[in-house]
Amino acid sequence: MTQMKTSDSDSARLPPGQKWIDRILRWGVDHPGITPDNPKFNPESWKLTVDGEVENPVVLGWRELLELPAHESVSDFHCVEGWSVTDRKWFGVRFSSLTAIVKPKPNARHVFFTCMDGYTTSLELADLLEDNVILAYKHDEEYLEESLGAPLRLVVPKKYAYKSAMWLEKITFMKTKKLGYWEQRGYSDTADIWKNDRCAK
Secondary structure (H helix, E strand, O other): OOEOOOOHHHHHOOOOOOEEEOOOOOEOOOEOOOOOOOOOOOOOOOEEEEEEOEOOOEEEEHHHHHOOOOEEEEEEEEOOOOEEEEEEEEEEEEHHHHHHHHOEOOOOOEEEEEEOOOOEEEEEHHHHOOOOOEEEEEEOOEEOOHHHOOOOEEEOOOEOHHHOOOOEEEEEEEOOOOOOOOHHHOEOOOOEHHHOOOEOO
16 A cells, blocks of 8 residues: 655645555455455446436436436545545436435435345435535546446545445335445444544444
8 A cells, every 4th residue: 555645735635544546446456355356247248227216217228327417526545544635536327416316205315225245334314415525437537447446436525435335236215214235344334534433432
């Protein structure tokens, strides 16, 4: 892991307990994962299911996903293990754009994410509606590689990266909170990078 030289302005952007490095570590290549192998993406069979407390549940294939309005989001990326990378450029569908399609019911307060490898996490819907929260299928103008979450990953810049679920296949809007994989194992559910909020209290 190579530490990066940074300017004073970069240092001001660094959350407590973090160090800048020069690149995002890839899952299953130079970073451990919860399964031995990364899930394999087949564009002909992959589907994204969006269900739960919504008026208009949808199932999107790969081509249908690419037809949705897309945006670029540039943000810093922070891993709970203590490393950070500046100015990551993500491209995909804003989460707020997806909510406009599925129309969450008034009682929808939480969102649960299920991934192709069995990983899960959850966030409050209010946190997901910020403009820089994106369902990304490109990173630095290239389609995601498997080790970065292909075909689709969530990116929530103000949370530690275990909230930015990779290899997404299902998004469920819920009335009540449901803890995900790491949250059940002692990680913080709020994962606020500026509060150094790494472990459950």
